[in-house]
Amino acid sequence: MFHLFNRKKEDLIVAPFDGEMFSITKVNDPVFAQKMMGDGIALKSTKDKLTVCAPATGQLEVLFNTGHAFGIALESGVKVLVHIGLDTVNAQGDGFKVLNKKQGDFVKALDPIVEVDLVKLSKDYDTTVMVVVTEAAGKQITFKKPMHVALGDSLIQ
Template sequence: MFHLFNKKKENVIVAPFDGEMFSITEVKDPVFAQKMMGDGVALKSTKDKITVCAPASGQLEVLFNTGHAFGIALDNGVKVLVHIGLDTVNAKGGGFKILNKKQGDNVKALEPIVEVDLAKLAKDYDTTVMVVVTDAAGKQITFKNPMTVALGDSLIQ
């Protein structure tokens, strides 16, 4: 089997924060659970506040002004979306703080992107975070099985 990612750090997809990783098919939203946007994993944190970091190096191709989602285009053509919570676009930015980043910026894996007040958001929203490959650029990407992850742990096999 041909492996997409070599051992160099710039071609991996890593955990954007510490948490529990589980199958995206268990997310309580059919768009993610049925992989309509692409394959990926879901993450949950037990902390009240987290900083969500870039899961890969590349260009910050999309950064919603609400802070609830961002997308990174890797140099190899792969595109990764990080979506923080379900229906959190409706929070209109409440509970999110974008950290000195703007759409079009180049980012390195583990660079902080958004601070999230999960305790505040949890009152009205599911705070599951999805990391989804929206464009695999023809490459084979296999996500690891559910496990506890620390910031920077690889999410792919």
């Protein structure tokens, strides 16, 4: 568990879309469920098409050309990974559309990053989205309890 003290707007981690937030330990993938990549939360959307936005402000440090995952480095040194679906790297980009962003760009929280066709992907993949703090930079970050979140709601206490 982590918690940001003296949290500034630049340190916020927010919901990248509307959905149901639940414990990452419930994800059907041991790498995420056992927090091997870091602590985080999981989100599910009920929509057919989904725009996944940046959950934080910072540098788009990683953006896979397949669109299945991206990472943001915040000014504070905290790093956040958004991974869209389980094993979706195997879709080789089919069902994903990267939106006018490239690796290295500066993004603001809620900037649209990837469009996802959940209907297409759900035929072969679990479409759970993980938001993981891969580097806490010495900060304590505590994720909120499971609940319904709207785009832009804080995911941390």
